[in-house]
Amino acid sequence: MAISRVARVGAIAAISALALTACSTGGTDAPGASGDCAPSDGPVTLTFTSWLPGVEEAVAIWNEENPDIQVEVQTGPNGNGGTYQNFFNQLAAGNAPDLGQIEFDAMPNFRVQDGLENIAACEGILEAEDQFVGWTWSQVTFGEENAVYAIPQDTGPMAMFYRADLFEAAGIPVPTTWEEYEAAAVQIREQGGYINNFSQSDINAFAGLVWQAGGEWFSNDADGWTVDMTGAETTQVAEYWQGLIDNDLVAVYPPWTDEWNAAYNSSELWTWVSAVWGANTIASGAPDTAGNWAVAPMPQWEAGASAAGNWGGSTTA
Incomplete structure (x- = not known):
């Protein structure tokens, strides 16, 4: 540090x-x-x-x-x-x-x-x-x-970590939109890999994706708290990733496990849409891939947009 x-x-x-x-x-x-x-x-x-x-x-x-x-x-x-x-x-x-x-x-x-x-x-x-x-x-x-x-301590702005060497060798353009991301996923799957891993047990990553799309789950007013996880933005993100899962275009390893780390370390997984702290996670969990990663903005729902999500961030309470 x-x-x-x-x-x-x-x-x-x-x-x-x-x-x-x-x-x-x-x-x-x-x-x-x-x-x-x-x-x-x-x-x-x-x-x-x-x-x-x-x-x-x-x-x-x-x-x-x-x-x-x-x-x-x-x-x-x-x-x-x-x-x-x-x-x-x-x-x-x-x-x-x-x-x-x-x-x-x-x-x-x-x-x-x-x-x-x-x-x-x-x-x-x-x-x-x-x-x-x-x-x-x-x-x-x-x-x-x-x-x-509480006092804000840090944030977790999201980006896309990707295997620059694999994309270059395969001749696949680095995706800038979610439509391009799905198209790249198809090409990567044809080569035996997965474009990403989608966690079915850690909602925080999904929350960051919804954040980027403009969704909000919690609000409060004089009558109390309202929780809504069925908004248009949430549904859009959920349907997109469910489609990738259904078509076997993303892996579904339990996150933060040896199996998950091994998938990145063996080059089975080509990208990770994660927060700024993801660089340290990759370095420790996939040491054999050192020097082969690059970082790009998150793919966008609209070409030319610059929306980002947030995953993590802490307070001192």
């Missing part, structure tokens, strides 16, 4: 730590309500659970510069790999960590269970909004007035 990255993470951790240190947790169940943010009378130590590589270095920077507000790191598996369930168990038992890494897509689950502290009343929090991309701030406020439940 580069020191600039550590510094950025440290700065965000600092904002979150300061905010949650100041906020009292007397609390209320009313939406949008926040703590008193009364400063602590003396030094405090906060616990922070995360699976972010290098987070210890970021926290060390914070601790060195803030002796009265110390942070202890508790590392664990990625969110869906066990940390989120641990959080829910700890919330039920009343011993949850003070700070926790929570991905954007998981934030609503914690909000509906009153597992997040509203820090909007804490000094400098509302003013920090202009330091972040607009959509990331909306993810931590849920559209509620005078409410901030």
Whole structure:
């Protein structure tokens, strides 16, 4: 991890730590309500659970510069790999960590269970909004007035990782639209490969594809939350990928498994529409293909468009 990255993470951790240190947790169940943010009378130590590589270095920077507000790191598996369930168990038992890494897509689950502290009343929090991309701030406020439940930490903009060597050798143009992507899938399948793998167990990748198409699953108003996964954009994306599956044009290996990694490492899979962090996943899971990958924008539903999806991204809550 580069020191600039550590510094950025440290700065965000600092904002979150300061905010949650100041906020009292007397609390209320009313939406949008926040703590008193009364400063602590003396030094405090906060616990922070995360699976972010290098987070210890970021926290060390914070601790060195803030002796009265110390942070202890508790590392664990990625969110869906066990940390989120641990959080829910700890919330039920009343011993949850003070700070926790929570991905954007998981934030609503914690909000509906009153597992997040509203820090909007804490000094400098509302003013920090202009330091972040607009959509990331909306993810931590849920559209509620005078409410901030976390500080954005990072995002997961999506692109298409592709095997440049295989496309060049086969004479297949790199697809720029989803129509071209399907046509390339047919050609790749004729050569015994698959253009991609579609996960049937990890909804996050699908959510990113729907995001690119302009779909929204969650909204809220005065009457509460609305969940709609049957919109036109969602249906369009679902039908497209179901067609690829039905025609055996994409593989369906369980993601994050040895079988999945082996398919990329053996050159069976030619592309991966993933987030920025996908480069590290490819490097570690498919080492024999090093140097053969390139990156292009996601294929578009309309030629010439530049829409992108997002897969992942985290907060410090």
